[in-house]
Amino acid sequence: xxxxxxxxxxxxxxxxxxxxxxxxxxxxxxxxxxxxxxxxxxxxxxxxxxxxxxxxxxxxxxxxxxxxxxxxxxxxxxxxxxxxxxxxxxxxxxxxxxxxxxxxxxxxxxxxxxxxxxxxxxxxxxxxxxxxxxxxxxxxxxxxxxxxxxxxxxxxxxxxxxxxxxxxxxxxxxxxxxxxxxxxxxxxxxxxxxxxxxxxxxxxxxxxxxxxxxxxxxxxxxxxxxxxxxxxxxxxxxxxxxxxxxxxxxxxxxxxxxxxxxxxxxxxxx
Amino acid sequence: xxxxxxxxxxxxxxxxxxxxxxxxxxxxxxxxxxxxxxxxxxxxxxxxxxxxxxxxxxxxxxxxxxxxxxxxxxxxxxxxxxxxxxxxxxxxxxxxxxxxxxxxxxxxxxxxxxxxxxxxxxxxxxxxxxxxxxxxxxxxxxxxxxxxxxxxxxxxxxxxxxxxxxxxxxxxxxxxxxxxxxxxxxxxxxxxxxxxxxxxxxxxxxxxxxxxxxxxxxxxxxxxxxxxxxxxxxxxxxxxxxxxxxxxxxxxxxxxxxxxxxxxxxxxxxxxxxxxxxxxxxxxxxxxxxxxxxxxxxxxxxxxxxxxxxxxxxxxxxxxxxxxxxxxxxxxxxxxxxxxxxxxxxxxxxxxxx
Numbered sequence: 174x175x176x177x178x179x180x181x182x183x184x185x186x187x188x189x190x191x192x193x194x195x196x197x198x199x200x201x202x203x204x205x206x207x208x209x210x211x212x213x214x215x216x217x218x219x220x221x222x223x224x225x226x227x228x229x230x231x232x233x234x235x236x237x238x239x240x241x242x243x244x245x246x247x248x249x250x251x252x253x254x255x256x257x258x259x260x261x262x263x264x265x266x267x268x269x270x271x272x273x274x275x276x277x278x279x280x281x282x283x284x285x286x287x288x289x290x291x292x293x294x295x296x297x298x299x300x301x302x303x304x305x306x307x308x309x310x311x312x313x314x315x316x317x318x319x320x321x322x323x324x325x326x327x328x329x330x331x332x333x334x335x336x337x338x339x340x341x342x343x344x345x346x347x348x349x350x351x352x353x354x355x356x357x358x359x360x361x362x363x364x365x366x367x368x369x370x371x372x373x374x375x376x377x378x379x380x381x382x383x384x385x386x387x388x389x390x391x392x393x394x395x396x397x398x399x400x401x402x403x404x405x406x407x408x409x410x411x412x413x414x415x416x417x418x419x420x421x422x423x424x425x426x427x428x429x430x431x432x433x434x435x436x437x438x439x440x441x442x443x
Numbered sequence: 444x445x446x447x448x449x450x451x452x453x454x455x456x457x458x459x460x461x462x463x464x465x466x467x468x469x470x471x472x473x474x475x476x477x478x479x480x481x482x483x484x485x486x487x488x489x490x491x492x493x494x495x496x497x498x499x500x501x502x503x504x505x506x507x508x509x510x511x512x513x514x515x516x517x518x519x520x521x522x523x524x525x526x527x528x529x530x531x532x533x534x535x536x537x538x539x540x541x542x543x544x545x546x547x548x549x550x551x552x553x554x555x556x557x558x559x560x561x562x563x564x565x566x567x568x569x570x571x572x573x574x575x576x577x578x579x580x581x582x583x584x585x586x587x588x589x590x591x592x593x594x595x596x597x598x599x600x601x602x603x604x605x606x607x608x609x610x611x612x613x614x615x616x617x618x619x620x621x622x623x624x625x626x627x628x629x630x631x632x633x634x635x636x637x638x639x640x641x642x643x644x645x646x647x648x649x650x651x652x653x654x655x656x657x658x659x660x661x662x663x664x665x666x667x668x669x670x671x672x673x674x675x676x677x678x679x680x681x682x683x684x685x686x687x688x689x690x691x692x693x694x695x696x697x698x699x700x701x702x703x704x705x706x707x708x709x710x711x712x713x714x715x716x717x718x719x720x721x722x723x724x725x726x727x728x729x730x731x732x733x734x735x736x737x738x739x740x741x742x743x744x745x746x747x748x749x750x751x752x753x754x755x756x757x758x759x760x761x762x763x764x765x766x767x768x769x770x771x772x773x774x775x776x777x778x779x780x781x782x783x784x785x786x787x788x789x790x791x792x793x794x795x796x797x
Contacts, residue, residue: 174474218686222688223689223690228569243689243692243693244693244694244696245692246690247690247691247692247693248692250690251690252686252687252690254684254686254687257683258684258686259682259683260540260541260682261542261682261732261737262732262736262737263682263734263736263737263738267685267736267738271679271680271683271691272691274676274679274680274690274691274692274693275691277676280740303786360511426563
């Protein structure tokens with residue numbers, strides 16, 4: 174369990190985060206949403222140990238995250254940044270193998286290649302392993318980095334819970350590969366990994382998450398199971414839009430869409 | 444685009460090729476000069492000295508002296524200098540995630556220039572009673588200048604206990620500009636003779652190399668060269684970004700401190716003794732990456748060997764092309780390196796990937 178207690182962070186005079194209590198549980202997918210500038214990425218960075226909070230504490234599997242050796246931390250959690258750039262001509266396989274760094278002592282072992290290739294298969298890039306990373310499209314690059322973080326936390330023989338942090342993993346991805354990501358995330362959660370992801374789309378969050386956290390102005394504004402959040406009228410208020418709820422399929426899954434009448438009204442007024 | 448390079452992580456063939464070429468170039472260098480020495484004589488001289496005079500009499504004592512006491516230390520220093528500049532270039536390019544980074548970025552060269560102009564214009568007089576210190580006046584001051592400047596750059600870039608690469612880059616640019624101004628002011632105040640000596644210093648030379656300079660330089664280069672490969676995996680991860688390297692389990696603060704420090708030592712000592720030898724630190728890692736990919740496990744040893752080879756050949760050219768006069772080695776490295784580099788860029792323009 175990853176537990177954040179009373180997290181706050183100021184950067185200069187600006188309060189980025191305040192009073193955040195949050196638990197990220199193994200076997201569950203936690204989605205973090207919120208308007209631009211709500212502090213989502215900052216929170217993810219603090220939860221993963223990359224940044225130290227100004228106040229409060231983060232505990233990973235019962236240990237203060239700042240006290241865990243960096244290499245050990247690398248074995249327990251992986252982080253996919255919103256945008257990773259790499260200007261050097263590594264091959265796709267070489268980039269993914271970097272994810273195995275925290276588990277290797279010397280050079281790659283056979284199981285490292287195995288893990289890397291398995292991850293590449295999972296993101297539909299198995300046949301591209303010899304290509305240069307620099308020659309890939311934006312969406313393909315994003316999937317290479319996803320494969321890299323996937324094989325980082327898949328090491329046999331580690332008993333403790335593993336954590337995967339994803340900051341807008343569907344960036345640059347077409348619809349079918351967005352589905353791929355959600356499938357992978359669900360699989361990991363089922364296998365006992367804790368996934369904590371920042372997403373933009375409410376409906377994607379409802380589709381994939383077990384627990385939804387909506388940040389607004391640096392604090393938790395709304396939190397709960399997706400079904401409950403979907404029924405709440407607060408979503409519209411937080412994002413400052415008018416939303417309409419529709420229900421789809423035999424399971425009558427709730428979807429929130431922008432209410433088209435709002436724009437129509439604005440246009441007619443203009 | 445299919446990767447066509449032969450580059451499994453265990454593919455070390457190129458290293459052997461480079462090492463072989465380095466040995467060949469060394470033998471060639473020992474044989475060429477104002478006193479022509481055929482290969483047989485070079486071998487004889489080596490044997491005579493190594494065997495402690497057991498094979499004496501094979502070759503003229505004069506030849507032995509030229510080969511062993513003038514050319515050999517110079518060959519060794521050339522290899523060390525090239526290895527130091529190229530390895531530092533490779534590591535700093537990785538740290539800065541910029542294939543165009545140059546060892547000069549952290550202030551080593553400009554700091555060395557301040558030290559050297561201080562010594563040349565005799566503002567920084569060391570104890571003249573000690574002849575060794577007097578002889579080493581320029582290198583000592585240049586080394587002090589290089590270290591102080593790099594340390595300043597590093598300290599300026601430190602914000603709230605952490606050094607960020609982007610601030611390090613900015614601090615380096617600013618301090619370099621300031622150092623340039625200081626050198627300019629010193630030059631403005633100095634006489635014609637100092638001006639000439641300083642100009643030649645900036646073009647680099649291995650002319651004054653002796654066994655003593657070799658022994659003084661060697662530890663500052665060999666020790667970093669031995670330690671830096673230990674950071675090859677961390678440097679690979681740094682290519683993804685500092686945050687990514689942290690998440691991959693590397694101690695990023697320590698990596699930055701050690702890599703910058705060791706590179707400063709290596710480059711500082713070459714700047715101190717041999718002046719500014721341009722282009723090697725920038726171009727050699729490029730060449731290696733073009734042929735062999737950006738993985739630091741291969742990049743570091745290959746850069747060291749290729750850098751040593753190039754500086755050795757450049758020095759050979761510098762001292763033979765207009766013998767007995769010598770050309771500044773910095774002129775040779777840039778004169779030969781730049782067109783070669785341009786042709787490489789031109790040929791690969793369509794997929795300029797580093």
